[in-house]
Each structure stands twice: as structure tokens, then as C-alpha cells.
Amino acid sequence: MMNALEITNLTKEYKDFKLDKVSLKLPSGCIMGLIGENGAGKSTMIKLIMDAIKRDSGEIIILGKDNRSDDFKLTKEDIGIVLDDIGFPEIITAKQLNAIMKMTYQNWEEETYFRYIARFSLPEKKPIKDYSRGMKMKLAIAAAMSHRARLLILDEATSGLDPIVRDEILDIFLEFTRKEEHSILISSHIVSDLEKLCDYIAFLHKGKLIFCEEKDRLLETYVMLHCKKTELNALQLSAVKGKRENSYGVDALVERKKVPRGMNVENASIEDIILFMVKGVDKQ
Numbered sequence: 039m040m041n042a043l044e045i046t047n048l049t050k051e052y053k054d055f056k057l058d059k060v061s062l063k064l065p066s067g068c069i070m071g072l073i074g075e076n077g078a079g080k081s082t083m084i085k086l087i088m089d090a091i092k093r094d095s096g097e098i099i100i101l102g103k104d105n106r107s108d109d110f111k112l113t114k115e116d117i118g119i120v121l122d123d124i125g126f127p128e129i130i131t132a133k134q135l136n137a138i139m140k141m142t143y144q145n146w147e148e149e150t151y152f153r154y155i156a157r158f159s160l161p162e163k164k165p166i167k168d169y170s171r172g173m174k175m176k177l178a179i180a181a182a183m184s185h186r187a188r189l190l191i192l193d194e195a196t197s198g199l200d201p202i203v204r205d206e207i208l209d210i211f212l213e214f215t216r217k218e219e220h221s222i223l224i225s226s227h228i229v230s231d232l233e234k235l236c237d238y239i240a241f242l243h244k245g246k247l248i249f250c251e252e253k254d255r256l257l258e259t260y261v262m263l264h265c266k267k268t269e270l271n272a273l274q275l276s277a278v279k280g281k282r283e284n285s286y287g288v289d290a291l292v293e294r295k296k297v298p299r300g301m302n303v304e305n306a307s308i309e310d311i312i313l314f315m316v317k318g319v320d321k322q
């Protein structure tokens with residue numbers, strides 16, 4: 039299977055921040071969620087993927103093309119992008135945006151665009167500057183999905199949206215990947231959205247990729263253990279990924295395989311896995 043995105047040893051350093059040798063692969067047809075706290079480096083990574091900022095080192099292959107090759111411009115047609123700052127001229131309307139996009143993208147599909155505009159209940163004749171944040175996001179998503187992209191890259195695209203619209207958009211994304219060999223990379227703070235949507239979860243923390251793993255595998259590998267401190271200490275050290283003490287003992291994220299039978303474990307959520315891994319990593 040081809041990879042929609044392959045990142046190898048991607049490094050970018052700012053004065054107080056370093057995106058540090060990030061490597062990951064997004065297989066075609068899959069959805070990858072990029073999770074990380076504020077300032078973890080998600081937007082930096084997405085800008086580097088689009089070659090909008092200069093990397094220090096590393097390699098990025100998108101849809102089989104090096105993103106620094108001369109003909110990457112052509113590949114950009116195949117990428118639908120939604121950034122936090124949507125980047126459309128604010129004085130124009132959704133209808134006028136259609137005319138601009140028609141000239142920008144060879145594969146622009148007017149009908150698809152207006153279908154999304156209607157589906158998202160966006161006013162066609164209102165200047166974008168008078169849209170709410172959620173409406174702007176919806177417009178950007180409509181545009182990104184209307185030029186026959188094979189890869190969607192979304193940076194915090196669902197965070198300003200109400201739960202009902204978010205849910206609808208998650209369905210649209212699922213539809214998008216089900217149809218053909220379409221792939222999505224989506225960053226979000228809303229872990230529950232990503233848990234619902236994604237096949238892969240990539241977790242970025244302080245510029246380092248803590249893991250990039252199939253969601254089902256994560257949920258299979260880790261469990262939450264509730265026990266006494268002495269019981270936890272009796273486990274092998276490598277079993278424990280992170281822990282939190284409470285008045286009864288400890289809650290810990292542990293490897294399922296390494297927990298003896300009979301102990302009090304329950305399934306971990308992606309949110310548990312992330313929160314507890316951060317505790318484990320920050321301790322080292």
C-alpha cells in the first residue's frame with residue numbers, strides 16, 4: 039500500500055522550540071489524528087508539510103512526491119488544506135470564492151462546492167468577514183473538499199464548531215476516506231473527536247513524537263490499572279507508562295500483557311493514554 043504521507047527525521051528549530059526528528063507514515067486510505075498540547079508543534083509540522091516554512095533537515099514525501107521537488111505545485115492540487123487562519127480574502131462572498139477557486143484549481147467542482155455550502159447552511163451572498171468562526175471553518179472545509187483532493191490536511195479545523203456540526207463534519211470526513219484511496223491528517227485538541235474518527239494517532243509533545251500508532255493497537259496494548267502503590271511497585275518497571283496517586287492508591291497506564299491476572303484493570307481511552315504518557319515522559 040502506498041503512503042499518502044511519509045515524514046523522515048523532520049527537524050525545525052526556533053529560539054525556544056525544536057521540532058525534533060519527527061518521522062511518521064500515513065498509509066493511503068487512512069485518517070491520522072495529530073494530538074498535542076498548545077505549542078507542541080502541530081501547526082509547525084503542518085506548515086513544514088506544505089513547505090510553507092523552511093525545515094532545518096529531514097524529508098517529506100506527499101502522495102509519492104518530494105515536497106521540495108519542482109513539480110510539487112501540481113501535487114498541491116491533490117491536497118485539500120484547512121488551516122486555523124483560513125486565508126481567503128474577507129471581503130468576498132462564498133459565491134465569489136467559487137469563481138476564484140475555479141481559476142485556481144483545474145479540478146474545481148462547482149457543484150460539489152455549492153452542495154457543501156447548502157449542507158452547511160452557509161449564506162452565499164454574505165461577505166466572509168461577517169461569518170462567525172465556525173462558518174469560516176465550514177467554508178474552508180467546503181472549499182478543501184471540492185477540488186478532488188486525495189489528501190486532506192486540517193489544522194484545528196473542528197475546534198470552533200458546535201458539537202452537532204462537528205459530528206456532521208466527522209461523518210463527511212469518514213465518507214471522504216471510504217469512497218476512494220483518500221487520506222486525512224487532522225490536528226485537534228478534541229481527543230474524543232480524533233478517537234471517533236482516526237485509524238492512526240500521532241502524539242506530539244514538546245516537539246517530539248511520543249508515538250504514532252494504530253488506534254486499535256493502542257487500545258489493545260494499554261489498560262488502566264487501579265491498585266495499591268505496593269502492588270504497582272511489584273510490576274516490572276517497563277509495564278508502567280504513567281501513574282497518578284490518589285487517596286486509595288494509584289491509577290496507572292500499564293501494558294495489558296504485563297499485568298498479572300486478577301488485578302483491577304479497565305480499558306483505557308485515547309485520552310487516558312495521552313494524559314498518562316505525558317506524566318511518564320515528563321518524569322524521565
Ligand SMILES: Nc1ncnc2c1ncn2[C@@H]1O[C@H](COP(=O)(O)OP(=O)(O)OP(=O)(O)O)[C@@H](O)[C@H]1O
Pocket residue numbers: 052053054055074075076077078079080081082083
Ligand atoms: N515563527 C516562529 N518564530 C519563533 N517561534 C515560533 C514560530 N512559529 C512557531 N514558534 C514556536 O514553535 C512552538 C510550536 O508552535 P506551533 O504553533 O507549532 O504549536 P501547536 O502545537 O500548533 O500549538 P496550538 O495547539 O497552540 O496551535 C511554539 O513554542 C511557538 O512559539
